[in-house]
Amino acid sequence: MAHHLRQGDIFAVGAQRLQMTESIELTIQSLQAYGPTHEHWGIAWSGGKDSSATLTLLMYLLDSGKIQRPKSLTVFYADTRQELPPLAIAARQIMDELEERGVHVEVVTAPLDKRFMVYILGRGVPPPNNNTLRWCTRQIKIDPMQHALEQRLAELDGNVLMITGVRQGESAIRDKRIEMSCGKDGAECGQGWYQKVLPEAKGLHGRLATLAPLLHWRVCHVWEWLKHWAPEAEFGDWSTATIADAYGGDEAEEINARTGCIGCPLASEEKALETVLQNPAWAYLTPLRGIKAIWRELREPQHRLRKAGIERLKDGSIAANPQRMGPILLESRLMALERVLAIQAECNVAAERLGRPRIDLIAADEEGRIRELIAVGTWPDGWDGDEPVATTPLDKVFADGAVQPLLFA
Known part of the structure; x- marks a missing residue:
């Protein structure tokens, strides 16, 4: 007491x-x-x-x-x-x-x-x-x-x-x-x-x-x-x-500690993870720093599809954001999956060596389902998968339906 x-x-x-x-x-x-x-x-x-x-x-x-x-x-x-x-x-x-x-x-x-x-x-x-x-x-x-x-x-x-x-x-x-x-x-x-x-x-x-x-x-x-x-x-x-x-142990209050998801795509800095990694007992999880870089890369045009022209919605109206970027390419998803699994494996090899807890970023059932969805060519609603890669040069389409042709083919 x-x-x-x-x-x-x-x-x-x-x-x-x-x-x-x-x-x-x-x-x-x-x-x-x-x-x-x-x-x-x-x-x-x-x-x-x-x-x-x-x-x-x-x-x-x-x-x-x-x-x-x-x-x-x-x-x-x-x-x-x-x-x-x-x-x-x-x-x-x-x-x-x-x-x-x-x-x-x-x-x-x-x-x-x-x-x-x-x-x-x-x-x-x-x-x-x-x-x-x-x-x-x-x-x-x-x-x-x-x-x-x-x-x-x-x-x-x-x-x-x-x-x-x-x-x-x-x-x-x-x-x-x-x-x-x-x-x-x-x-x-x-x-x-x-x-x-x-x-x-x-x-x-x-x-x-x-x-x-x-x-x-x-x-x-x-x-x-x-x-x-x-x-x-x-x-x-x-x-x-x-x-x-x-949250940072004895310094948790002073650093106004907050936690979030591993490699949160919404956070500009990885403060929570960095706080954990400063503790020697958790330093073996250092490879987790690579998660955020994967999400950042998957947002780039070379990994995504794009709507080619005017997009009509279910009610017949024209979408306000023509030529928007969309889902991630199948091959890019496979690349990212292998990278996440590699990070997980690196952490777990260290965990076994040090007698520390293992982690599972992607569990076996999740990996199996990811590979299954990729294999059958799954796309989000409203996408067929035959849209152009987002880096493809296209005529510019405006929200009112006007088109500005490419200056150079």
Whole structure:
């Protein structure tokens, strides 16, 4: 219990911030206020710092009898297949610890054909970008979670409380934004502890509410819980220290640590991966730096098809972006697949030598499906595969249908 006294390590000198025990007490109050009115609880867990702190704290409060147990508890782990290895490995350890406690963990993954690697390398859809094609988050995380919730609700009688790791920090207390009431009518999503209806919950018929019991926690409390409290036997002996290490260990708060997918195409810099690689224990994953370069290269015209002229949509109208670049060439997909597999193999050879965890950027079933989709010549909707390569010189077509011929054939 020495952690309660080490305030100097947690807070800046002179700052009037919530103490750890006060933060936990407010969390208990929120769970006591709303938990008993829902027979079934679910926890949305991404494996990141906030949701992992929420999950392990909730389990401690249940196991210690500080809050009343629901009729059923289901943990929904969002496995995007793209998480940084330290987070994915810590998640597997925590899943084992949950199963030992008799807690059901449902691993939520996108269908095979919609997973990140299969969608790009098998179907040929270009890597996501921040402008016109940001398909990844919804497809590999949000939609699968929604589907899993709908399936679970269909199995249960009564209503379900979905617990999330959303946080607003101390400002939520200071600005009196936490309201112990329903936030359904006119309230901004996430502005209160409790939301009566999950947004966009099609088919859930108002039976699902969400609770953010760590809404008021400061990030320093999250680090303190993950690094020092949760790993102790008194609080559950959880494998959470690895999560803090993935964000930068003792420097995590100072570097404003965030994590994302391996080689995220949407990030300008690979800060999360570089933070991991600075830890000697994870340095064997250095080849992962090559992933982002592959996605960057696949966006280039020499690897893609292009619409040759005016493109008519299903309703007969003319597309606003004639001669747009499209999917990735079959041979370019094969090239990229071999490069990703080579990176994976290089990491795993080092892992075997060092006795460190192996990684699977592309699992065996995913590789098989990618090769199958390439072999049968799969293209995204609206593309036949006989369009010209995007580097082919073409007459210029404008949105109004006007054509400017090539000056030089």
